[in-house]
């Protein structure tokens with residue numbers, strides 16, 4: 156048989172939802188009304204929603220079926236037992252603490268460990284992780300590898316943590332470090348994976364200094380898959396074994412189940428050692444719910460128990476990776492520079508490189524994101540000077556892909572829209588802010604486009 160080139164969607168579609176297709180005139184009215192901020196655009200006016208891969212998954216028939224048999228008992232729910240079993244089987248961590256989403260898990264764990272003046276190293280902390288550490292007076296320290304800075308470099312593991320700098324920090328500041336982390340995949344850095352070799356070294360550094368090692372593992376399956384694909388020593392191992400080997404290196408994990416949990420809401424902490432568990436459970440009861448449901452309905456826990464395994468299905472992961480690769484190749488083919496190499500959950504468009512004449516003070520990423528909405532109803536997310544202000548190092552726009560939601564034909568249409576924007580890029584002169592809140596301005600600020608002098 157001739158080898159097949161086309162990676163197919165490994166599912167049939169059982170339930171469908173109409174795709175909103177506003178006209179160009181409607182889009183023009185909507186974006187002006189929204190103050191040129193895509194967070195303010197109603198979803199019913201968006202055709203391709205790439206704002207996030209978080210909580211936007213299409214669930215499987217098996218997940219919906221599991222939801223029907225959920226046990227909604229307040230205490231000791233059978234559905235919690237199902238979730239606990241799945242988490243233990245996949246991670247090897249015995250103690251499972253359910254939460255309503257990832258940031259609740261962060262808040263609980265950090266409330267127990269982080270005090271004013273403490274340091275928490277990672278490759279890159281996700282925004283909510285950083286904010287939860289800082290809110291408690293701690294400092295989130297990013298130690299991602301230097302290769303991550305070059306968006307054109309094809310280095311396969313740009314999520315790696317710089318082990319030398321980590322070791323140096325631990326030697327200097329051991330007493331101030333209550334836990335060490337790593338984020339897989341490294342969302343803030345572009346959804347880039349961490350290699351197994353790097354995870355092993357990071358674990359060894361933390362162990363040598365007696366620092367508990369907690370993984371932010373919300374994209375654990377995608378990271379395990381990219382290890383299999385890019386790290387020759389791991390290529391022959393089944394992905395569930397690679398995932399288990401990753402967890403075997405650590406003392407616990409925090410997970411937003413809205414990503415590789417394949418569900419729309421949920422999260423958990425899982426730990427090997429019981430030491431922190433009583434304190435965590437008390438806080439859980441205080442703010443999330445009883446220890447056998449945390450912030451979730453039992454039906455959510457059932458769906459998650461199934462989803463955690465579905466995420467490790469290799470035909471699903473091959474398709475997942477192919478989506479990002481296909482879109483990244485298509486974007487480059489129409490002249491849109493992207494961060495290389497793409498991971499699984501997103502592709503990052505390099506607005507700074509596309510629009511070199513637009514300075515950061517005129518928000519090239521925001522200008523590009525709005526042009527993409529006008530051209531094709533695409534909702535993306537600026538990750539640059541609007542989001543990070545003076546701390547921005549790049550002007551990017553993220554296309555994050557909901558799991559199992561869009562087909563290849565959808566992506567082809569997206570690429571047609573992008574080609575039109577690239578062709579008309581000389582007309583993009585940037586944006587100015589007309590109204591902004593004191594923090595997290597990207598969610599609510601209002602903009603207006605800068606027009607050519609007539």
Ligand code: F0G
Nearest residue numbers: 207209256257258281283338342411413
């Ligand atoms: N950690 C990482 C690496 C994340 O990407 C996210 C969320 C969280 C923690 C927080 O989880 O949303 O369930 O509270 N990332 C989403 C995104 C919001 O769009 O990348 P949460």
